[in-house]
Amino acid sequence: MAIKKILEDAREIEVRGEYDVLVVGGGGAGIAAGIAAARSGARTLLIERYGFLGGMATAGMVGSFCGFFTTGTAKKLIVGGIAGSLLERLKERSAVTAKGASRVDPRIASLRFNPELFKFVTEEYAVKNGVELLYHSFVTDVAWEQKGSRLSGVIVENKSGRCALLAKVIIDASGDGDVAFRAGVPCDIGDEKGRLQTLTTMFRMIHVDVEKMHDLTTPVVKEKLEEAVKTGEYGFKRPDGILNPALPSGLVSANIVSVPDLIATDAWDLTRAEMEGRRQVLEYIKAFRRYLPGFEQAELSSFAPQIGIRETRRIQGLYALQEDDVLKGRKFDDAIALGAWPIEMHDPETRRIIWKFLEKEDDYYTIPVRCLIPRGVENLLVAGRCLSASHVAHASARVIGPAFAMGEAAGVLAGQSVASNTVPKEISPEKVQKELKQRGAILEA
Numbered sequence: 001m002a003i004k005k006i007l008e009d010a011r012e013i014e015v016r017g018e019y020d021v022l023v024v025g026g027g028g029a030g031i032a033a034g035i036a037a038a039r040s041g042a043r044t045l046l047i048e049r050y051g052f053l054g055g056m057a058t059a060g061m062v063g064s065f066c067g068f069f070t071t072g073t074a075k076k077l078i079v080g081g082i083a084g085s086l087l088e089r090l091k092e093r094s095a096v097t098a099k100g101a102s103r104v105d106p107r108i109a110s111l112r113f114n115p116e117l118f119k120f121v122t123e124e125y126a127v128k129n130g131v132e133l134l135y136h137s138f139v140t141d142v143a144w145e146q147k148g149s150r151l152s153g154v155i156v157e158n159k160s161g162r163c164a165l166l167a168k169v170i171i172d173a174s175g176d177g178d179v180a181f182r183a184g185v186p187c188d189i190g191d192e193k194g195r196l197q198t199l200t201t202m203f204r205m206i207h208v209d210v211e212k213m214h215d216l217t218t219p220v221v222k223e224k225l226e227e228a229v230k231t232g233e234y235g236f237k238r239p240d241g242i243l244n245p246a247l248p249s250g251l252v253s254a255n256i257v258s259v260p261d262l263i264a265t266d267a268w269d270l271t272r273a274e275m276e277g278r279r280q281v282l283e284y285i286k287a288f289r290r291y292l293p294g295f296e297q298a299e300l301s302s303f304a305p306q307i308g309i310r311e312t313r314r315i316q317g318l319y320a321l322q323e324d325d326v327l328k329g330r331k332f333d334d335a336i337a338l339g340a341w342p343i344e345m346h347d348p349e350t351r352r353i354i355w356k357f358l359e360k361e362d363d364y365y366t367i368p369v370r371c372l373i374p375r376g377v378e379n380l381l382v383a384g385r386c387l388s389a390s391h392v393a394h395a396s397a398r399v400i401g402p403a404f405a406m407g408e409a410a411g412v413l414a415g416q417s418v419a420s421n422t423v424p425k426e427i428s429p430e431k432v433q434k435e436l437k438q439r440g441a442i443l444e445a
Helices: 028-039 083-092 115-128 178-181 219-233 266-289 321-325 391-397 399-422 429-438
Strands: 015-024 046-047 108-114 131-134 138-146 148-157 161-172 188-189 204-206 244-246 250-256 298-302 313-315 336-339 343-346 351-358 364-368 378-382
Touching: 015 148, 015 399, 028 083, 028 115, 028 131, 028 161, 028 399, 046 161, 083 115, 083 399, 108 219, 108 244, 115 399, 138 178, 148 298, 161 178, 161 399, 178 313, 178 378, 178 391, 188 266, 188 343, 204 266, 219 244, 219 266, 219 378, 321 343, 321 391, 336 399, 343 391, 378 399, 399 429
Parallel strands: 015 046, 015 161, 046 131, 161 378
Antiparallel strands: 138 148, 148 161, 188 313, 204 250, 204 298, 244 250, 336 364, 343 351
16 A cells, blocks of 8 residues: 555644743653752643653553662662652652662662552652643644754643643653654664664562562573473563562562564554563463462463563763763763663563673762753753663663652753753753752762
């Protein structure tokens, strides 16, 4: 069938709101960005596609906060500020565990949390700090004040129809760089061959004997599931999964599905990925029952609402974080966030995880503010996994700890931009760093 096109009728779009700061995307980066901007006195609206906040932590049902600590013996805390306040609120509801060594490698520390309570806690805290929320809304385009250099706002589609929302500064925390892409900011996707990290459908199980699974570290799971793969009886290829007792207690979370060679910014690819991920889940549970101690009676409790996305677009910013910056623990003068999570590459060819740790134990690298400032559009910032970084460096910086920290920095910078009527790139990093420290952010450890 020949490809056809239709012409859409020109129409006037109602402006439904004017703000100081618009934040697009309600994951960790967007939550922190919105709260930080609102605390600066900026009238702030956060736009989210789902009916709740949290991003991959809730919609992707990741279940563990990664990137909050250095990797080694000391496991020093490197993320504070707004993220720290949210952790305290989760603790009050018994919705987050204490720091614990990962089942992947004892050098790694993470925090398990209850994604359902995380939805409520983040929403409550955002509203308390003055953030306005708009759920079930997609940003479909941008509006220009000066074509190619300055945005006036975004175009949104939702159940109410199509409208425009205007702002002085826009923060793209969509994860996929949706706003930046539509504004013409140059973006990179994948490695030098365009290959991206695999997608993963997270899932949870009930009726697992948690005591029996105590010794099921990732290497042990890998060994047992390699036996299953060799039989040819199961429809999956990745054996090195991460299985963790989850919150609330009685559930076990699995990070093991591997869907390669599909791009999550393509709706047709994303549809195929969702279907393939759920198919694999049921194959894994069959194998778990036979090969993993404690899983003999395991049943599916829930699929994640959406497949887990590790990588799509990375914007080209004033600086791109590099692999050596991560592994050698480079400290930048314009640092606004710390990172120490290992490079965690989910390889699409081998279906294995490739880990690269920082060269020095309990070291960290810093993320410069320049990674949040796209080329060309002067009143646009990014935060989270669409930061400016190489494919390899991104595999460390993409996790939720640095995302929270980047988001808070973007929100502070946006607030200062509005207050001073100055474009973000003209504001001194020292001014941003000073305010971040005053708010409890950690910029050295």
